[in-house]
Amino acid sequence: MKNLIAIVGTNSDQSTNRQLLQFMRDHFQQVARIELVEIKDFPMFNKPADKKVPECVQQLAAKIDAADGVIISTPEYDHAVPAVLINALNWLSYGIYPFVDKPVMITGASYGVLGSSRAQAQLRQMLDAPELRARIMPSSEFLLANSLTAFDDKNQLIDPDSVEMLEGLFTNFLIFIAITAQLQHAHAQNQKQAADFSWEDLHNSHQD
Amino acid sequence: MKLLGLVGSNADLSYNRDLLQYIQKEYVDLFDLEIFEIKDIPMFNQSQDLTESVLIQNLKRKIFQSDGVIIATPEHNHTVPAGLKSVLEWLSFKIHPLQDKPVMIVGCSYYDQGTSRAQLHLRQILDAPGVGAITMPGNEFLLGRAKEAFDELGNLNDEKTRQFLGETLHKFVRFIGVASQLKEPEPLPEEDLHATGQIATTIPDVDMHAEDWVEQAIEKVKPVKGATYVELDRGILTVDQINALLKSIPLEITFVDANNQFLYYNHNADSAQMFAHRKPGQVGNPIGDCHPARTYKHVQAVIAALRSGQTERVQMPVPTHGLDKYVVHNYAAMHDDEGHYAGVNEYILDIKPIIDFYLKKTGQQLTGGSVDAVSSASQKVTPPIAPQVDAISSASKKD
Incomplete structure (x- = not known):
């Protein structure tokens, strides 16, 4: 059985993205172990010159390292990924590289009709950055629109089409994880490049 | 800019x-x-x-x-x-x-x-x-x-x-x-010029319209006075010293609180001698009482702009005092330590003596419209000779 980490991409107390991940954890428990993680307590990323990454970030990095794949569920704020999720990814690529070659599935829920489409596109671009280099599952958008009315009081997705869609994508993700495992020939090189790209010499100079 | x-x-x-x-x-x-x-x-x-x-x-x-x-x-x-x-x-x-x-x-x-x-x-x-x-x-x-x-x-x-x-x-x-041509003027919330609301510092149960509001309010809250020390940022003065200081400042200063109530002016001249003819009995009034109803719209616009933070200060020349004066009414937003709006400091002065002093001391003179004061706004058109006061007012508008 696959072990997956599911990142709640918001710090809001009430979040339909958290609800969606909770639903996935329960719904897919026969085929995968999904652990939800929160990023709301990460301090603001500020490129510390000593490159010291906070303990809470290191703990999450270790979990991602150990996991077979990662699911990230993102809301959309101002046509983009929320600052708190950008912050988590900034930290998770600062001298540590847990995302390199890691299979990632992106989901998103929004109150409106667009279902975080722009945030998801931006998140793909971020995860593709040299210092993150995740393996993002291609052609697999799961956009949950009108999310406030999408769940019943037992936290079940109401719309059968959405459930079917999610089941299909999740099955694909498990296959994608297996395929990705075979794409590891350049892993060591990728990890080295991720490390080389970003922070070479930076501690000796201005940072950005 | x-x-x-x-x-x-x-x-x-x-x-x-x-x-x-x-x-x-x-x-x-x-x-x-x-x-x-x-x-x-x-x-x-x-x-x-x-x-x-x-x-x-x-x-x-x-x-x-x-x-x-x-x-x-x-x-x-x-x-x-x-x-x-x-x-x-x-x-x-x-x-x-x-x-x-x-x-x-x-x-x-x-x-x-x-x-x-x-x-x-x-x-x-x-x-x-x-x-x-x-x-x-x-x-x-x-x-x-x-x-x-x-x-x-x-x-x-x-x-x-x-x-x-x-x-x-x-x-x-x-x-x-x-x-800036695209920008719709933002509708600001309406100002209550009759001060019907109440803020933390409003003295309750005293008729704001009363001639003797100050005396009634003194009975109510027993404010410190005379030689009592008051702690200030930065220093310590007695109430008498604060009064002496405020009266000696060559401005007509008026304090209107965040509830639009007129609470104070530095009473250093008789009403008739002031640019704005404040009367002792007006203190305590809602500012609606101090202005004719036809000006309410304008007063509201000024206060709303200051309260919202759209501007920190509004300056208005008032030309009715004759050509030997250039009287400017200034309305500055006040804020408490937390940055919240605390009311309006209105200060009025004649800036003509200041300009005369400057010209005398520096040996310069006003040259009317040939001054290049507006060239940055419009590089093509040099305005024709304008009255001296206009050159000053257009320069101050750029603040």
Whole structure:
């Protein structure tokens, strides 16, 4: 059985993205172990010159390292990924590289009709950055629109089409994880490049 | 022209900060650029609303009062850094100070790319409905290899880069002119000129309209007086000393609180001798009592602009005192330590003696319309000889 980490991409107390991940954890428990993680307590990323990454970030990095794949569920704020999720990814690529070659599935829920489409596109671009280099599952958008009315009081997705869609994508993700495992020939090189790209010499100079 | 420069990085050392500092110094003749650091603004969280915090209110006011904003963004993970995005989330949650504000994007990076992707995302974010900025199209200023781009004095090394930056900034100044045509005047909440509400400092159960409001209010709250010491920022004075100080200031000072109640004026002359003929019995009145109803609309507009932070000060010349005077009514917003609106300080003075003093001491003289006071606003048209007072008032409007 696959072990997956599911990142709640918001710090809001009430979040339909958290609800969606909770639903996935329960719904897919026969085929995968999904652990939800929160990023709301990460301090603001500020490129510390000593490159010291906070303990809470290191703990999450270790979990991602150990996991077979990662699911990230993102809301959309101002046509983009929320600052708190950008912050988590900034930290998770600062001298540590847990995302390199890691299979990632992106989901998103929004109150409106667009279902975080722009945030998801931006998140793909971020995860593709040299210092993150995740393996993002291609052609697999799961956009949950009108999310406030999408769940019943037992936290079940109401719309059968959405459930079917999610089941299909999740099955694909498990296959994608297996395929990705075979794409590891350049892993060591990728990890080295991720490390080389970003922070070479930076501690000796201005940072950005 | 007043611009605000947002440093998109919260790192201690930042090329983006260096770039804004260079722009500030190099283009001082084109605009007045204030640099704003975002590093102390906390992470946005919709469950812990900090919109009313001093830091965010302060930034809101600065944006309101600027003609345009320059954002200098680094690029992390192919996008804008979390700190900058967080600021923009605060500025689009409960308040929308960037709405219709002209914005220019610049960015520096350590590598060749020069923040190309971050700038595109930033455009998209600024375009989102809650943010609503008017971002200048085109004219991308991307500074790659920033480490080599500045000399030891903080100047840009490359002549072509300097030239392009200069062209871009000149275009931005013109863009601000164009974009201001798009801006709908923001409807501000109506001001209650009759002070029917109450704030924490309102003295309750005293008739605000009463001639002897002061005496009644004294009975009610027993204020300190005479030789009693009062702690001030910064110093200690007795009430008598505070009175002596305020009366000796050559201004007519009036205090109107956040509830639009007229609470004080520095009573150093009889009503007839004042520019604004305050009477002792007016103190305590709602300001609606002190103005004729036909002026309410105007009074409301001034107070609303000060309360909202749209402006810090409104200046109005009042020409009815004759040609030997130039009397200016100033309305300045007051704020408490938390940055919350605390009312209006109205101070009135005749600036003619100040100008005469200046001219006498410096040996200069007013030359009317041939003064190049308006050339930056319009380079083509030199106004014909104008009366002296006009030259002064148009210059002061640029504040």
